[in-house]
Amino acid sequence: xxxxxxxxxxxxxxxxxxxxxxxxxxxxxxxxxxxxxxxxxxxxxxxxxxxxxxxxxxxxxxxxxxxxxxxxxxxxxxxxxxxxxxxxxxxxxxxxxxxxxxxxxxxxxxxxxxxxxxxxxxxx
Numbered sequence: 034x035x036x037x038x039x040x041x042x043x044x045x046x047x048x049x050x051x052x053x054x055x056x057x058x059x060x061x062x063x064x065x066x067x068x069x070x071x072x073x074x075x076x077x078x079x080x081x082x083x084x085x086x087x088x089x090x091x092x093x094x095x096x097x098x099x100x101x102x103x104x105x106x107x108x109x110x111x112x113x114x115x116x117x118x119x120x121x122x123x124x125x126x127x128x129x130x131x132x133x134x135x136x137x138x139x140x141x142x143x144x145x146x147x148x149x150x151x152x153x154x155x156x157x
Contacts, residue, residue: 034059034146035061035062035131037056038056039127039128039148039149040053040054042152043153044156045153045154045155046156047155048118050116054111056110056111057110062110065131066083066084066085066135067084067132068082068129068143069112069114069130071126071128072126073125079094080092082101083103083139085137092138096122097123112129116153119153119155121155121156123153123155126152127150127153128148129147129148130147131145132145
């Protein structure tokens with residue numbers, strides 16, 4: 034069983050930056066692939082970024098490529114999402130997710146564990 038707790042959300046102006054963190058419980062964190070998803074009001078949950086268990090392979094949605102960076106610190110059981118050049122359309126609840134298979138992916142169904150989410154609002 035893995036428990037995930039996100040933090041770091043908030044209100045930021047367009048062009049600003051935020052860093053989200055996701056702290057995971059459990060001794061097997063290093064073997065899990067981790068992902069970030071987001072959900073805006075009235076929309077489906079969508080993929081943002083993922084990182085494999087080793088940290089050697091990362092994936093990004095086209096809408097965030099070049100602006101967002103996912104990373105992980107297995108010693109701290111934490112995964113991060115650095116978000117730069119934020120736009121109003123990035124406004125959403127951001128969720129952290131874990132995949133015990135270690136590979137991750139783009140689909141919601143590939144992840145078994147989810148956090149409660151953290152709100153990110155980009156507005157002037």
